[in-house]
Amino acid sequence: MAPSNSDLLARRAAAVPRGVASATAIHAAKAENTELWDVEGRRFIDFAGGIAVLNVGHRHPKVMDAVQRQMALYTHTAFQVAPYEPYIALAERLNALAPFPGPAKTILFSTGAEATENAVKIARAATGRSGVIAFAGGFHGRTLLASALTGKVTPYKAPFGTMPAGIFHVPFPAGGISVADSLRALELVFAADIPPEQVAAIIIEPVQGEGGFRVAPPELLRALRAVCDRHGIVLIADEVQTGFARTGSLFGIALSGVTPDLVCVAKSLGGGFPLSGVIGRAAIMDAVGPGGLGGTYAGAPVACAAALAVLDVIEEEGLVERARAIGARLRATLEAWRGRADLVAFGAPRGPGAMIGFDILEEPDGAVRAGGAAAICSRAAELGLIVLSCGVQGETVRILVPLTASDALIDEGMGILEQALLARA
Known part of the structure; x- marks a missing residue:
């Protein structure tokens, strides 16, 4: 007899530390494209995509075929031993x-945090400097340096003591903070904390993920590019969540017309298999000598085979254009619901392509409701929809439906979300 969700919750509590949290009490048994079934046989529509990992859906046939063919040959040699x-x-x-001109090189890893950390290492080697500028609300991973880059104290920094030195944060343009405010804060960091001649890199998400699906304004990105050019600083685009068609562009930063120097990738690149990387200007990438970069499982052959299939699927199935169509459909539905007296108050949907988020409010046109998104996501799960929260105050519901989802399944999922948003007496 298969275990129940409650059985597995009890076993988890005894075996797994509480530091790794789960958004739902659903324990997966199988999944296909945009649908997931739990161990009790209940069906769910997946608007989370494994946290932006499944742009091509669960178990895409072309990905599975590529993986099976690779597994019949070899599963591991370590690229550092037998490439x-x-x-x-x-x-x-x-x-x-690559979203920049000129020669490029790519190194592969396993996780998003490895990508961001190694981008910093590469930038430091290329510049001979150590300082890094990041943004409040940004998320760059949970390892120690990645936590230092992340612009949120709880839960990513508070219990872990002193963070690695040389990381500085400036405000992100959101919540009443303008681009001019952010740039003034950057100049203040240069005046008060570290001169630009000691800064190796500026790292930014083209759209903040955990920070609430807040888009980096193109004028901010253009200004950062100019600052980097003026002072010899490496501009790093963290595309871990935004990459591979999610934003209606292969890379989110391309929507701004700004070209970065290094690009961190992960999540949907592997189509469900652990894979990440740094794509960069060749001269910068070659600044590190042999042995300075790598990892035992970095760029694992099965994951690479999956990723090659993912890139084929994105191109062959027109997923960049599909992301734009899905986003337009989601935004139109949410806008039609706004202001309804029978629904919880929520703000205007935001985000490019199919990377859509909206804030739960205390009242129409009022302040955000801190922690308000969690209740909506919990109700949705009870009704058969997996959807996630985010935002600095836990105020944002985010939608990351696979780009291979049919209109019918998207509409079914939105119908469940509508039920979850019904105001409770």
């Missing part, structure tokens, strides 16, 4: 797709 073509072929594909 293999799938790694090289994927690097070639990513170099050709």
Whole structure:
């Protein structure tokens, strides 16, 4: 007899530390494209996509076929021991797709945090400097340096003592903070904390993920590019959540017309298999000598095979254009609901492409309701929809539906979300 969700919750409590949290009490048994079934046989529509990992859906047939073919050959050699073509072929594909001109090179890892940390290492090696500028509300991972880069204290920093030195944060333009305010704060950091000549990199998400799906204004990105050019600083685009068609562009930063120097990728690149990387200008990438970068499982062959299939699917199925169509559909539905007296108050939907978030409010046109998104997500799960919260105050509901979802399933999921948003007496 299969275990129940409650059985697994009890076993989890005894075996797994509480530091790793789960958004739902659903324990997965199987999944296909945009649908997931739990161990009790209940069906859910997936608007989370494994936290932006499944742009091509659960178990896309082309990805599964590529993985099975690779598994029949070899699963691991360590690229540092016996390199293999799938790694090289994927690097070639990513170099050709890089959102900047000129020669590019790519190194592969396993997780998003590895990508952001190694981007910092590469920038430091290339510049001979150590300082890094990041943004409040940004999320760059949970390892120690990535936590230092992340612009949120709880839960990512508070219990872990002193963070690595040389990381400085400036406000992100949101919640009454303008681009001019952010740039003034950056100049203040240069005046009060670290001169620009000692800064190796500025790292920014084109759209803040955990920070609430807040878009970096193009004028901010243009100004950062100018600052970096003026002072010899490396501009790092953290595309871990925004990459691979989610924003209606292969990379989110391309929507601004700004070209970065390094790009961190992960999540949907692997189509459900652990894979990340840094794509960068070749001269910067080659600043680190042999042995300075890598990892035992970095760029694992099965994950590389999956990623090559993911890139094929994005191109063949027109997922960049599909993301725009899905986003338009989601925004139109949410806008039609806004102001309804029978629904919880929520703000205007935001985000490019199919990266859509909206804030739960105390009242129409009022302040955000801190922690308000969690209750909506919990109700949605009870009704058969997996959707996630985010935001600095836990105020944002975010939608990350696979880009391979049919209109019918999207509409079904939105119908469940509508029920979850009904105001309670």
